[in-house]
Amino acid sequence: MQTPRRVRDLGITIGTLPTGPLNAITDVPGVRVGQTTISSGDLHTGVTAIVPSSVADDLPAADGLPAAEGLPAAVAVGNGYGKLVGSTQVDELGVIETPILLTGTLSVFRVADALLTWLLDRNPRATSLNPVVGETNDGHLSDIRSRPITPAHVHAALDSASADLPAEGCVGAGTGTTALGFKAGIGTASRTVDSGTVGVLVQANFSGTLTVRGTEIPAPPLDADGNSCMIVVATDLPLDARQLGRVARRAVFAMSRVGSDYAPGSGDYAIAFTSNRGRTFAEKGLRPVFQATMESTEEALLNSLTMATTTTGFQGRTAPAVAHDVLVSRLESAGLLD
Template sequence: MHTPRRVRELGITVGTLPTGPLNAITDVPGVRVGQTTLTGDGVNTGVTAIVPDGYAGMLPAAIAVGNGYGKLVGSTQVDELGVIETPILLTGTLSTFRVADAFLTWLLERDPAATSLNPIVGETNDGHLSDIRRRPITPAHVHAALNSATPALPAEGCAGAGTGTCALGFKAGIGTSSRLLHQGTVGVLVQANFSGVLTVLGRQVPAEPIDQDGNSCMIVVATDLPLDSRQLGRLARRAIFAMSRVGSDYAPGSGDYAIAFTTTRNPTYADRDLRTPFQAVTESVEEALLNSLTMAQTTTGHQNHTAHAVPHNRIQNLT
């Protein structure tokens, strides 16, 4: 079993823009991440929580849908109002609704006067490696992910909502990356679980397909740039475009979603200046997806199914 390493440690540099200090979504000031990981007895799943400071005051946000074959609780209100009013949680498909209910309990405990809240919960299908029908996530797991959120570098690969996910023929999971701009920071976190042929800086790394149907990708884009909801929607669409850079085939059964939000409430950014933020998003998503693979380890799970980690030497030999 190899030691998980981020792609930059393997000599792979994605793009030209500088990364943040952690090269993570948590480089965006005020953004924290917490995770709960469940393994053993045929279960490989978990919860990942992206918690921005000030969420209760509503932060500008937008959602882009590449293919809507998935479950994204709370999406229509974000589309309608252009804001998020809660953190964002990710998990396995059939646990989505248990996570949403436990999440709502956590939110109500923090706002005794609330009569309406819009928890946001996304998912990908980790049923190849996890007994998905058991729906093993409990309120304690959800609350632990939320309560443990920190501004540190999030665990990648087989962690949280990425514990049982696979992508591009290999074991994948959670990945993150960021880019620094003159005006602020763009950071992303991905839950990678989709089909295609792994492509690293334009060169393919073929593998035996794990699931031809796809099984989805969730992308969360965070920034402190002063963008409005419409502009954040443009960033979110570029996040989905960036999946093609690592070889996604956008299969019919793959639910591909991006959620973009800013921690700055007063939009002042001009559309003509979005070229560099677009570049920051595409570079960050590409690198985060690669990190989700190179930081993962070979995993055997439900019904003795195995997903193999991408051999690092196959990537290093491309450079």
């Protein structure tokens, strides 16, 4: 058994921009993450909650939730083979007005309903809310038809959200996911640019050949259901919804850096939001933001793999963790280790 380690702890540096203090989405001011994990027998699934709050002085948030006006946001669809609840209103209005939750495919609707209950309990005057809930198919390792997620699981993830370094690998919505032939899960990373921070959290569950800094790490075939990826991008830069759409697309592009084959049945989505409603960011300043997004996404995807552990689940199926010694040896031979 190997100890889960982030890629930087293995001597692997992705990109050139500096990371935030935690190298996580929670480096973005006002962003918190909470998770609930179910891992027993035939069940390997869970909930991951990304809870943003406003940092605008004139629009303070209450209880860690966005103010009523919502936060600027956008959705990018790499391939729409998925069930992203609430995405059309985000497209239409360019805002999110609830936390973003991730889970397994057939639990997405129960999670959305539980999120609504949690929100209505905190806002007695609300008559319309647009819950945003994404998913990937964890049916290879979990009895997906049982739909085990309850309101208690959802509320626990929301209530436990913190600004600490989020757990990665086989936790929350990543408990039963696989990617690139290996056990994967939740991963996160961040980058700083001159005027702010970009942070990313991923739920990795897609096919292809693992590629690290251009070096392929082949895996035995893994006949896993579902080939999807959810990517959440947070920033404190004052971007508008159109600019956030451009950022979100770069996050989907970054999947190619780690070897995604963008399979026909892959639901690949990115949601980008900002906690800053300030003056619109200059268009010419987006280049480093794009770079920060792609580097953070690439590293978050790799962290989702190196922080995962070999898992045996539904019907005795097993998903192996990527072997750190093999990964390090191949990169060392290629002269790509720090």
